[in-house]
Amino acid sequence: MTTFLILYFTTFAVIKTVSRIVEDKDLGTITLRKRLNARNYTIRLSRGKVSISLPVCGSYRRALDFLEEYRPRLIKRMEESRSKLLPVVEESVWREKAEEYLPLRLENFAKMYDFHYTSVKISKSRTRWGSCSSRQTINLSFYLMLLPGHLADYVLLHELCHTVYMNHGPEFWKLLDSVTKGRAKQLRKELRSYRWG
Numbered sequence: 001m002t003t004f005l006i007l008y009f010t011t012f013a014v015i016k017t018v019s020r021i022v023e024d025k026d027l028g029t030i031t032l033r034k035r036l037n038a039r040n041y042t043i044r045l046s047r048g049k050v051s052i053s054l055p056v057c058g059s060y061r062r063a064l065d066f067l068e069e070y071r072p073r074l075i076k077r078m079e080e081s082r083s084k085l086l087p088v089v090e091e092s093v094w095r096e097k098a099e100e101y102l103p104l105r106l107e108n109f110a111k112m113y114d115f116h117y118t119s120v121k122i123s124k125s126r127t128r129w130g131s132c133s134s135r136q137t138i139n140l141s142f143y144l145m146l147l148p149g150h151l152a153d154y155v156l157l158h159e160l161c162h163t164v165y166m167n168h169g170p171e172f173w174k175l176l177d178s179v180t181k182g183r184a185k186q187l188r189k190e191l192r193s194y195r196w197g
């Protein structure tokens with residue numbers, strides 16, 4: 001990846017935000033912004049621009065590692081938003097189904113494999129299938145309802161494994177393998193290459 005960094009600091013009397021700009025050959029200009037109220041690393045894609053917010057104590061390196069994980073999906077999303085290939089979703093209908101189905105499915109997996117989470121929320125995120133905070137709050141995108149079942153299940157199990165490991169280290173993958181019959185990486189690959197039909 002050829003990237004170069006131009007950094008600048010917004011210097012207020014009290015530093016409110018510290019930003020860094022990264023030029024990326026696939027994703028264009030990426031803004032990394034430390035925010036006082038940010039608890040997690042969050043990638044946003046808005047009007048074709050990628051931005052990442054991170055906690056003040058977070059590291060840019062980690063933010064960029066996090067970005068790598070989502071790179072194929074971001075590229076795909078950018079292409080899709082250009083060609084408007086995203087399916088038209090009757091939001092109210094799907095959201096209702098998602099609110100019912102996804103928490104139930106998550107709870108079943110948690111019981112089955114003895115995971116513990118605090119709460120689950122259904123989001124409208126198109127760029128993230130799911131996330132898990134350090135407080136073990138799980139967010140799931142209602143677009144999961146449009147994925148083949150085994151891929152949606154993979155996302156649920158992936159987030160449940162984050163209640164144990166808040167990273168993507170070898171222990172995390174070992175755990176995820178143990179609940180996906182050793183297919184964790186294969187399912188990740190399949191999810192990344194998934195195209196809306």
Ligand SMILES: [Zn+2]
Nearest residue numbers: 158162167168
């Ligand atoms: Zn993850």
